[in-house]
Amino acid sequence: QVQLVESGGGLVQAGDSLRLSCAASKTIVSNSNMGWYRQAPEKQREFVARITSGGTTNSADSVKGRFTISRDNAKNTVYLQMNSLKPEDTAVYYCRAERVGRYDYWGQGTQVTVSS
Numbered sequence: 001q002v003q004l005v006e007s008g009g010g011l012v013q014a015g016d017s018l019r020l021s022c023a024a025s026k027t028i029v030s031n032s033n034m035g036w037y038r039q040a041p042e043k044q045r046e047f048v049a050r051i052t053s054g055g056t057t058n059s060a061d062s063v064k065g066r067f068t069i070s071r072d073n074a075k076n077t078v079y080l081q082m083n084s085l086k087p088e089d090t091a092v093y094y095c096r097a098e099r100v101g102r103y104d105y106w107g108q109g110t111q112v113t114v115s116s
Contacts, residue, residue, distance in 0.1 A: 002026050002105045004095045009110030012085055016114070020080040022095030022107055030073040033098045036080045038091035038112075045094070049080060053099075063089075085114045 003025040012018055020036070035050040049059040049069040057069055068081040078095060095107040 002028055002097065002103070004097055004105055004107035006093060006095050006107045006110040009093060009112045011113045011115065014086055014114055014116050016085050017081070017083045018085065018112060020082065020093055020095075020110060020112075022078045022080075024076040024078075024097060027076055028097055028099075028103075028105075029071050029076045029078055031099065032103075033100075034069075034071060034078040035096040035098065036067075036069060036078075037094045037096060038089075039094070039109075040088075040091040043091075048093070051078065082112070085112075087114045087116045090114050 005023050008020040031053050033052045036048040037045050038048050039045040047060055049067055051057045051069045051071055059067055066084045071078045090113050092109040092111050094109045097105045
């Protein structure tokens, strides 16, 4: 079983930056599709950003130009750099490691709260 542990969340003001980290307990980051998702209160979980095993990245329109996903294979860690944060970015952020047909792991989440 693989564990994903998110960290880096917190309470910030609008316009501030945060960097989230997701550390995997096993060496899977380099050969998995790694993603960040978020869930705001009373809303469904939504896609934020993804980096494929091949290194291709994509992100939701709502965060394009503000959020950047990256990974460090040597540290088995994926990052989400979040700049120009807005109150509507407030949510629990979850990390996901997926390899289609083989596994689909989720972290426990980290809270991000952006005050106006």
